[in-house]
Amino acid sequence: MAHDTHFETRSQTQYEYDRARNAKHMRKQVMQFAIMILLTFVAFAAVVADFSPNFIKPLILLLAGVQVVQQLYSFMHMEEKDAPHMGVITFFMWGGGFIAFTFFVAFLTIIWW
Amino acid sequence: MDVNQKFTPQNWPQHAETATMEGKNKFVGIWIFLASDTVLFASVFATYLALKDQGPAGMEFSAQGLFELPLAFMMTMLLLTSSLTSVYAMYHMKNHNAKGVITWMAITVLLGLGFLALEIYEFQHYVHIGFGYTQSAFSSAFFTLVGTHGLHVIIGLVWITGLILRNAKRGLTLYNAPKFFAASIYWHFIDVVWVFIFTVVYLMGVLG
Numbered sequence: 001m002a003h004d005t006h007f008e009t010r011s012q013t014q015y016e017y018d019r020a021r022n023a024k025h026m027r028k029q030v031m032q033f034a035i036m037i038l039l040t041f042v043a044f045a046a047v048v049a050d051f052s053p054n055f056i057k058p059l060i061l062l063l064a065g066v067q068v069v070q071q072l073y074s075f076m077h078m079e080e081k082d083a084p085h086m087g088v089i090t091f092f093m094w095g096g097g098f099i100a101f102t103f104f105v106a107f108l109t110i111i112w113w
Numbered sequence: 114m115d116v117n118q119k120f121t122p123q124n125w126p127q128h129a130e131t132a133t134m135e136g137k138n139k140f141v142g143i144w145i146f147l148a149s150d151t152v153l154f155a156s157v158f159a160t161y162l163a164l165k166d167q168g169p170a171g172m173e174f175s176a177q178g179l180f181e182l183p184l185a186f187m188m189t190m191l192l193l194t195s196s197l198t199s200v201y202a203m204y205h206m207k208n209h210n211a212k213g214v215i216t217w218m219a220i221t222v223l224l225g226l227g228f229l230a231l232e233i234y235e236f237q238h239y240v241h242i243g244f245g246y247t248q249s250a251f252s253s254a255f256f257t258l259v260g261t262h263g264l265h266v267i268i269g270l271v272w273i274t275g276l277i278l279r280n281a282k283r284g285l286t287l288y289n290a291p292k293f294f295a296a297s298i299y300w301h302f303i304d305v306v307w308v309f310i311f312t313v314v315y316l317m318g319v320l321g
Contacts, residue, residue, distance in 0.1 A: 010123055043316060056320060
């Protein structure tokens with residue numbers, strides 16, 4: 001075929017280095033997961049603890065926002081800027097997020113039910 | 114290039130999922146689909162928030178009295194953990210460990226099934242106490258929002274199960290690596306949506 005790609009066999013040193021780097025990256029992911037679990041606990045605990053809703057509502061929305069950014073950038077690899085078309089992907093995702101925001105503004109403040 | 118070419122861990126590319134043109138297309142394709150899915154979920158979320166607790170005069174159901182936090186917490190933990198297990202599957206893909214990919218994807222499916230079982234139990238319970246789909250504007254908006262997410266879970270489970278069955282004996286190639294990767298990105302997105310559902314529907318519902 002026209003697009004013939006040749007895959008280099010890595011040297012033993014490069015291979016061991018890559019494996020170690022993958023393992024290190026996986027440990028980082030597990031840390032991210034631990035933070036997500038912690039944030040979820042805090043969100044549920046804040047509601048159960050019965051503080052003022054005016055304090056809890058912004059807090060749990062903020063915690064949700066942090067978790068979503070963790071998922072997108074860490075678990076879904078949006079942090080890898082050299083991945084193909086990552087600029088397009090980032091543009092579409094944040095663009096979708098912005099359109100989503102306009103829905104909330106419209107449905108909650110502009111439309112009279 | 115033959116996409117079914119056999120690889121060894123030594124010459125397996127670090128980014129096998131985007132090593133071929135088809136892999137790159139799948140990669141950007143699944144993301145643009147997810148961007149459009151964001152807008153779909155935004156519309157059902159906004160509808161839910163606008164119609165929350167709305168219904169016929171004297172309606173006995175409200176979010177505050179209806180939702181149970183322990184169940185929502187269990188569902189959250191199952192789905193969050195299934196997100197991590199699919200990260201493990203992608204880790205094993207990088208190391209060209211086909212068995213690891215299949216095993217962790219299977220665990221992801223099991224956790225997803227557990228989540229789905231709890232959701233079916235929850236819906237069945239609501240319908241049983243009279244909070245059916247057509248009961249009120251509130252119930253319609255609730256079932257549409259959470260049901261659309263549940264439908265995404267079902268699609269994801271069928272998709273990943275299909276990938277496991279079809280590729281159980283094939284080993285990792287440049288043909289199936291992008292398929293596994295796209296499925297794992299999709300599965301993470303289901304968790305992204307659920308983070309907003311448990312916050313906006315369940316936690317803020319209980320707050321009133």
